Amino acid sequence: xxxxxxxxxxxxxxxxxxxxxxxxxxxxxxxxxxxxxxxxxxxxxxxxxxxxxxxxxxxxxxxxxxxxxxxxxxxxxxxxxxxxxxxxxxxxxxxxxxxxxxxxxxxxxxxxxxxxxxxxxxxxxxxxxxxxxxxxxxxxxxxxxxxxxxxxxxxxxxxxxxxxxxxxxxxxxxxxxxxxxxxxxxxxxx
Numbered sequence: 001x002x003x004x005x006x007x008x009x010x011x012x013x014x015x016x017x018x019x020x021x022x023x024x025x026x027x028x029x030x031x032x033x034x035x036x037x038x039x040x041x042x043x044x045x046x047x048x049x050x051x052x053x054x055x056x057x058x059x060x061x062x063x064x065x066x067x068x069x070x071x072x073x074x075x076x077x078x079x080x081x082x083x084x085x086x087x088x089x090x091x092x093x094x095x096x097x098x099x100x101x102x103x104x105x106x107x108x109x110x111x112x113x114x115x116x117x118x119x120x121x122x123x124x125x126x127x128x129x130x131x132x133x134x135x136x137x138x139x140x141x142x143x144x145x146x147x148x149x150x151x152x153x154x155x156x157x158x159x160x161x162x163x164x165x166x167x168x169x170x171x172x173x174x175x176x177x178x179x180x181x182x183x184x185x186x187x188x189x190x
Contacts, residue, residue, distance in 0.1 A: 024055035039068035073101035076110035098129025
């Protein structure tokens with residue numbers, strides 16, 4: 001199919017055949033690959049086709065220089081995340097902000113993805129470039145408590161501090177007005 005000059009080009013609602021010399025690693029003007037778009041839109045069948053055609057599972061693209069795994073993790077697409085990891089996606093790969101897919105999943109409340117990535121070997125306390133842990137990101141950014149609670153249950157160190165201000169997850173939660181995270185972090189401490 002690709003040799004004949006036709007390729008599947010993913011759009012948000014579906015995918016279509018587009019004439020031209022598009023390869024499995026074709027990128028758009030932001031350097032995002034077809035696999036990035038399949039990952040963020042949870043198009044597993046398109047991702048399967050692209051990987052069968054030897055698309056780069058660890059392609060870096062977009063403003064944040066993220067991988068398809070980062071994109072799937074952000075959206076909480078746990079089946080896509082599992083598919084990408086099973087096919088060689090690197091769980092420790094960082095974007096330009098120093099985030100691994102686990103940091104992204106924790107920030108955006110993708111609890112099943114958080115659990116999956118930790119089960120696949122990602123450290124529960126893996127720091128980003130500023131020594132901010134997934135628990136800190138969940139406490140700061142996530143409006144519901146599930147990712148933070150899972151991280152704590154799996155052994156996250158709630159007393160770890162970041163590099164810049166020496167803030168713990170509790171500081172991050174309080175600073176960002178995340179009352180549910182504050183309550184979760186204080187539970188059992190008083």
